[in-house]
């Protein structure tokens with residue numbers, strides 16, 4: 475008799491429970507074993523050295539693994555990063571053990587629990603955007619791009635005429651856009667800044683022609699308080715701020731109006747961002763910066779359900795930075811907010827494929843599909859018809875739930 479060996483890839487507890495049930499384990503067994511079949515690597519930093527040493531000792535005693543830098547063993551540093559590997563069950567044990575420990579370990583335990591909760595896939599969340607409640611988790615939302623600018627990198631000048639822009643907006647909705655993102659100022663590298671008056675002169679006729687006419691929320695892609703305020707008063711429901719709340723009044727505005735708020739990461743400004751951007755750890759630094767921006771938003775009383783984060787592909791990042799961010803997108807789930815991804819036709823795709831802006835639709839499709847696999851909730855795209863299909867197919871695979879399928 476030949477021995478057959480299978481490999482199972484399990485990314486969350488629900489999947490582990492399904493595997494165990496399919497394997498013929500009874501209900502009690504499934505409940506007991508599911509947290510033991512789910513593995514997780516977490517990094518905590520910075521941790522005071524005394525606390526780090528206790529965490530390591532406790533995790534090892536539970537059969538998990540904990541790594542500290544060599545310098546920590548020599549007691550040569552005051553704080554250390556702790557890299558943990560274990561099953562969910564071991565983390566639960568660790569959190570319990572930390573509860574009775576000094577040196578701030580109880581709080582660290584609580585933070586570990588909260589992080590584990592945040593990274594769980596969520597199927598029934600909503601994004602609060604003004605009067606809209608957009609369902610997240612079962613379908614990736616398509617944010618269609620409408621640039622009313624003479625100089626946007628891929629569609630500059632195409633929709634400067636308000637009638638053409640309004641028609642295009644309606645077309646995008648017909649093609650499957652769940653949100654329309656209208657912008658009156660290009661953010662491409664080196665783009666000249668536009669005055670409030672000019673930006674509003676471009677946006678308002680289009681907003682007036684679309685608000686109430688299309689059944690989807692309209693997002694305004696701006697970093698200016700006065701522009702956002704006027705657009706929200708005229709029917710927009712989302713502020714898409716590519717500056718990551720450089721002007722905190724945008725958060726106050728979202729809090730007052732209940733608008734949705736996209737908080738994107740940028741290093742520098744569009745004028746300076748591509749001049750030799752440097753990071754020591756791009757993913758860690760972008761996550762830390764978004765965490766600060768979201769904290770600021772919540773301090774200004776924006777509800778967590780109004781906030782969406784965005785790693786800002788192409789905003790102060792080299793080709794390598796962009797590829798690493800895309801490879802490790804799932805790590806952004808630790809922040810707990812829904813994730814928006816904007817890769818459409820961007821230069822990283824042009825660099826990899828060596829193709830001009832009008833030939834980047836397949837490259838965009840690859841980023842959309844892999845983004846959805848990594849846990850992205852919203853994709854911001856120019857090619858709505860095509861990307862709605864790509865997302866629908868990717869959703870069918872990634873969000874496939876055999877239990878729901880059996881009920882239908």
Ligand code: HH2
Nearest residue numbers: 621626627660661662736738784787816
């Ligand atoms: N990218 C652009 C503009 N706004 N907003 C979010 N949240 N995320 C993004 O990645 C993003 C964004 C740049 O693309 P585009 O609007 O096509 O070009 P331009 O800025 O030249 O108008």
